Amino acid sequence: MYRYDETDRELLRQRTEQFRDQTRRYLAGELPEDDFRQLRLRNGLYQQRHAPMLRISVPYGLLESAQLRRMARIVRTYDRGYGHFTTRQNIQLNWPQLERVPDLLAELAEVQLHSIQACGNATRNITSDYLAGVAVDEIVDPRPYCELLRQFVALHPEFYWLPRKFKFGFTGATVDRAATRTNDAAVHVLRRDGAVGYRFFVGGGLGRLPLLGQEMNAFVPEADLLLYACAILRTFNRFGRRDNIHKARIKIVLREWGIERFRAALEEEYAKIRSSAEGERLRLLPEDIERMRGHFSAPPYRPSSEVAAQVTAQADRDPRFAAWLKRNVRPHRMPGYRVVFVSLKAPQRAPGDCTAAQFEALAEVCDAYSFGELRSTYDQNLVLADVAERDLYALWGRLDAAQLATPNIGLTTDMTACPGLDFCGLANAGTLGVTHDIYRRFDSLDAQYEIGPIRITLSGCMNGCGHHSVGHIGILGVDKHGEEWYQVTLGGSPGNDAAIGERVGRALARNEIADGVERLIHAYLRLRSDDDETFIECYRRVGIAPFKVALYGSESDSEAAAA
Amino acid sequence: MSRVIRARAIVEDDWTLAVEGLPYGAAAGKLIVPLARWRAERAALLSSAAAVGVLLPNTEDVESVYPLLADRPLIALQFPTFADGRALTQAVLLRIRLGYTGELRALGDVVRDLAFWLARCGFDTVVPRPDQDLQACRQALDEILVAYQPAADAHAPVWVRRRARAAG
Ligand code: SF4
Numbered sequence: 001m002y003r004y005d006e007t008d009r010e011l012l013r014q015r016t017e018q019f020r021d022q023t024r025r026y027l028a029g030e031l032p033e034d035d036f037r038q039l040r041l042r043n044g045l046y047q048q049r050h051a052p053m054l055r056i057s058v059p060y061g062l063l064e065s066a067q068l069r070r071m072a073r074i075v076r077t078y079d080r081g082y083g084h085f086t087t088r089q090n091i092q093l094n095w096p097q098l099e100r101v102p103d104l105l106a107e108l109a110e111v112q113l114h115s116i117q118a119c120g121n122a123t124r125n126i127t128s129d130y131l132a133g134v135a136v137d138e139i140v141d142p143r144p145y146c147e148l149l150r151q152f153v154a155l156h157p158e159f160y161w162l163p164r165k166f167k168f169g170f171t172g173a174t175v176d177r178a179a180t181r182t183n184d185a186a187v188h189v190l191r192r193d194g195a196v197g198y199r200f201f202v203g204g205g206l207g208r209l210p211l212l213g214q215e216m217n218a219f220v221p222e223a224d225l226l227l228y229a230c231a232i233l234r235t236f237n238r239f240g241r242r243d244n245i246h247k248a249r250i251k252i253v254l255r256e257w258g259i260e261r262f263r264a265a266l267e268e269e270y271a272k273i274r275s276s277a278e279g280e281r282l283r284l285l286p287e288d289i290e291r292m293r294g295h296f297s298a299p300p301y302r303p304s305s306e307v308a309a310q311v312t313a314q315a316d317r318d319p320r321f322a323a324w325l326k327r328n329v330r331p332h333r334m335p336g337y338r339v340v341f342v343s344l345k346a347p348q349r350a351p352g353d354c355t356a357a358q359f360e361a362l363a364e365v366c367d368a369y370s371f372g373e374l375r376s377t378y379d380q381n382l383v384l385a386d387v388a389e390r391d392l393y394a395l396w397g398r399l400d401a402a403q404l405a406t407p408n409i410g411l412t413t414d415m416t417a418c419p420g421l422d423f424c425g426l427a428n429a430g431t432l433g434v435t436h437d438i439y440r441r442f443d444s445l446d447a448q449y450e451i452g453p454i455r456i457t458l459s460g461c462m463n464g465c466g467h468h469s470v471g472h473i474g475i476l477g478v479d480k481h482g483e484e485w486y487q488v489t490l491g492g493s494p495g496n497d498a499a500i501g502e503r504v505g506r507a508l509a510r511n512e513i514a515d516g517v518e519r520l521i522h523a524y525l526r527l528r529s530d531d532d533e534t535f536i537e538c539y540r541r542v543g544i545a546p547f548k549v550a551l552y553g554s555e556s557d558s559e560a561a562a563a
Numbered sequence: 564m565s566r567v568i569r570a571r572a573i574v575e576d577d578w579t580l581a582v583e584g585l586p587y588g589a590a591a592g593k594l595i596v597p598l599a600r601w602r603a604e605r606a607a608l609l610s611s612a613a614a615v616g617v618l619l620p621n622t623e624d625v626e627s628v629y630p631l632l633a634d635r636p637l638i639a640l641q642f643p644t645f646a647d648g649r650a651l652t653q654a655v656l657l658r659i660r661l662g663y664t665g666e667l668r669a670l671g672d673v674v675r676d677l678a679f680w681l682a683r684c685g686f687d688t689v690v691p692r693p694d695q696d697l698q699a700c701r702q703a704l705d706e707i708l709v710a711y712q713p714a715a716d717a718h719a720p721v722w723v724r725r726r727a728r729a730a731g
Binding site: 010035157278281285287 | 645646647648649651652655659660674676679680683684706707708709710711712713714720721722723724725726729
């Protein structure tokens with residue numbers, strides 16, 4: 001866990017006071033609404049349907065127990081007793097009052113949390129592999145690089161007023177668990193001939209025009225992280241379109257110019273930085289990286305190889321524990337340790353929601369069983385990354401008591417959804433009601449285990465915060481004459497096999513959509529070659545046609561719709 | 564004459580923005596002219612005005628036009644809205660890549676809440692939007708005294724400061 005020093009603390013303190021003064025001036029009528037809008041966005045405040053929404057950055061998804069305890073207090077004091085984890089690993093509060101936000105931010109700052117650049121046209125919270133440091137397939141731990149970049153982009157004066165938001169996503173593993181190529185820039189930390197470096201992709205982004213990032217440079221040397229990031233941001237700041245908000249992301253520059261022209265411009269800027277005094281100042285020394293790596297050193301594990309039998313015995317006695325062990329617990333690099341997923345997808349709950357009592361329970365279990373740390377994931381769940389096998393049963397009991405042990409990780413009811421019409425001012429349609437309807441149909445664990453791994457994702461509008469375009473089954477809320485309708489896409493994926501889903505045909509009405517999803521899943525069960533073929537594998541093999549028939553009931557219906 | 568903030572002080576401005584139809588002759592004083600005009604009327608301007616500064620559109624590539632600007636005592640950059648940060652990159656490049664040491668002036672929708680960012684990017688003169696309080700704008704130049712990254716001001720990068728600290 002990165003520990004703030006005096007510089008970090010002082011910067012955050014002054015930033016918090018800056019926003020306190022801006023809020024005061026706005027409330028006193030000294031700051032026009034339009035001016036304040038730009039300022040509050042860059043402090044995480046977004047105007048929603050009922051109240052402002054406050055987005056709290058969770059840098060690369062890493063949290064510690066003191067922060068969780070503070071979150072519990074904050075959601076009780078300033079909100080309605082719960083917070084919401086997002087696909088960018090952040091936490092959103094739906095009901096804060098503007099007058100109290102400066103105090104709220106000051107309370108966050110005391111535990112190293114903030115909302116700097118959480119919204120607005122600036123570089124956003126950096127996301128990362130949630131298994132960083134423990135993944136079996138990891139090449140390089142990306143967290144030190146994430147933090148170095150976080151500091152570089154935080155309040156960067158040249159890049160604080162960009163054409164549009166800009167997102168970085170990191171991984172240092174062979175499996176991409178952070179949907180990196182859906183970011184404006186993806187950074188893959190890797191080794192070549194023993195030397196660490198970065199493979200950079202640029203131009204990803206969901207929303208109206210979902211695109212995946214394209215490779216710009218296959219190997220930028222380790223020391224040049226900030227130089228290359230600076231070159232990307234400068235190119236974007238200069239050439240990103242400012243005449244149309246829907247065409248302002250960097251992906252549009254890439255599309256209008258073509259990859260070759262964009263890469264040439266980017267490489268030219270990088271070369272200029274590299275050969276200048278600016279490059280000298282931005283270049284990291286091995287000691288800088290070493291110092292940062294020290295913040296993320298492995299915890300004091302007590303390796304053990306004897307407990308596996310005990311865990312098996314516990315599982316034999318208790319089938320609910322066994323189910324959880326099977327679905328929510330994954331291997332760890334260290335013998336005797338496991339990675340534990342905490343499901344935020346209990347029945348009757350909005351995906352990603354976490355109550356004050358749950359924040360407290362999480363603080364306790366991560367102190368007791370996972371060296372005081374917790375991670376938030378791309379899929380709106382949480383991870384206890386370093387749990388000793390001997391503690392699994394006790395941990396499960398405590399998570400279960402807090403309704404945090406639903407054994408559904410990666411399954412049908414582990415849906416990803418944005419807040420939709422219930423909260424979001426931009427929404428066309430609700431998402432939460434639809435997740436409830438789908439949940440009800442697949443509540444039985446046996447049915448979910450039969451179906452196997454599947455990713456169902458929902459967004460309430462084209463902005464795609466629920467990442468519908470990279471869901472195996474993606475559901476997009478659309479507005480038809482003031483009614484809520486839902487468009488279905490199939491075959492999307494955010495991982496190594498990243499793909500943008502294909503639209504099936506006409507939208508379904510609110511009362512048809514859950515049935516439609518059920519029919520798609522039944523079609524898969526009929527179509528799959530054997531029990532091991534997953535939904536996405538099956539879809540890729542057989543194509544969209546049989547699913548189209550399944551979704552609309554008959555061929556002619558789907559044809560009419562596509563017209 | 565209007566008042567502006569120059570080198571962290573509130574002063575009377577002695578420059579006149581002459582977009583077109585300008586007062587040539589003895590009364591001309593110090594003029595800021597658009598780049599196109601500087602290109603077209605360079606000799607006439609130099610012989611009649613006391614000094615000539617150049618106003619750049621924020622879409623201009625400062626590196627390619629710099630030969631026309633290097634000897635100018637003033638370059639003015641534009642903010643059509645304060646949230647349009649293109650002139651910030653222009654300023655940084657002028658200062659750190661091209662080594663421009665003359666006056667850099669921010670014009671347009673320049674509000675108090677932009678001042679801090681302007682100062683860090685190397686602007687030394689701020690001409691605030693008419694509704695802005697000059698005193699408040701001046702103070703806002705130093706709104707945050709800590710910085711992580713280098714820009715066009717005196718802040719050393721935080722990683723460099725930490726090296727020094729580690730070395731004791
Ligand atoms: S996808 Fe649309 S409805 Fe959902 S949170 Fe984003 S903007 Fe709101």
